[in-house]
Amino acid sequence: EAQVTQNPRYLITVTGKKLTVTCSQNMNHEYMSWYRQDPGLGLRQIYYSMNVEVTDKGDVPEGYKVSRKEKRNFPLILESPSPNQTSLYFCASSSEGFYEQFFGPGTRLTVL
Amino acid sequence: KQEVTQIPAALSVPEGENLVLNCSFTDSAIYNLQWFRQDPGKGLTSLLLIQSSQREQTSGRLNASLDKSSGRSTLYIAASQPGDSATYLCAVNGPDRGSTLGRLYFGRGTQLTVWP
Numbered sequence: 001e002a003q004v005t006q007n008p009r010y011l012i013t014v015t016g017k018k019l020t021v022t023c024s025q026n027m028n029h030e031y032m033s034w035y036r037q038d039p040g041l042g043l044r045q046i047y048y049s050m051n052v053e054v055t056d057k058g059d060v061p062e063g064y065k066v067s068r069k070e071k072r073n074f075p076l077i078l079e080s081p082s083p084n085q086t087s088l089y090f091c092a093s094s095s096e097g098f099y100e101q102f103f104g105p106g107t108r109l110t111v112l
Numbered sequence: 113k114q115e116v117t118q119i120p121a122a123l124s125v126p127e128g129e130n131l132v133l134n135c136s137f138t139d140s141a142i143y144n145l146q147w148f149r150q151d152p153g154k155g156l157t158s159l160l161l162i163q164s165s166q167r168e169q170t171s172g173r174l175n176a177s178l179d180k181s182s183g184r185s186t187l188y189i190a191a192s193q194p195g196d197s198a199t200y201l202c203a204v205n206g207p208d209r210g211s212t213l214g215r216l217y218f219g220r221g222t223q224l225t226v227w228p
Contacts, residue, residue, distance in 0.1 A: 035216075040220075043203075045216060058215065
């Protein structure tokens with residue numbers, strides 16, 4: 001089944017404790033991206049990647065890192081999480097960046 | 113920067129009504145526009161994708177139109193059902209200028225409730 005998977009689905013952590021949210025897709029898509037969704041603010045893009053080793057900042061990249069060493073994986077790294085990064089995170093992928101985008105199920109992160 | 117607006121923010125209708133959800137965007141030089149559905153606490157399900165060269169797309173009871181020059185799209189839902197209750201999101205890919213290739217901008221959504 002074609003899909004985008006994210007792990008973990010739920011995470012509660014404390015300020016400053018490094019964490020990684022994984023994202024994987026099995027559709028051989030070149031393009032992958034990360035979004036966060038907050039009440040009243042909607043979905044905002046954090047980082048995106050056009051292909052392996054090619055990444056670029058979205059609208060809200062501060063406090064996040066990404067890497068794209070393999071085509072199928074695009075992990076989101078929070079090196080020192082803070083409470084304002086409490087949010088619902090989505091990973092998405094598509095072919096070549098401007099075709100239909102497929103979203104993962106989301107990761108609900110709480111930073112205490 | 114691309115800005116996407118959705119009107120209305122919320123809509124409550126009886127079952128069977130035909131609905132129109134609106135989406136507008138500020139920069140018309142887009143690659144495509146995609147409509148999503150999101151159920152509470154869940155992920156996004158793609159409903160329809162309209163490429164910049166297209167005027168409309170249809171899937172079942174859903175029809176989406178695109179007027180790129182005026183920066184507008186509408187999602188038409190025919191014969192609404194309680195199962196259609198969800199938040200509907202409009203997302204614009206672009207504008208299509210090199211550095212923004214692949215950028216997706218979302219509206220804040222229309223929360224739809226269809227009651228029996």
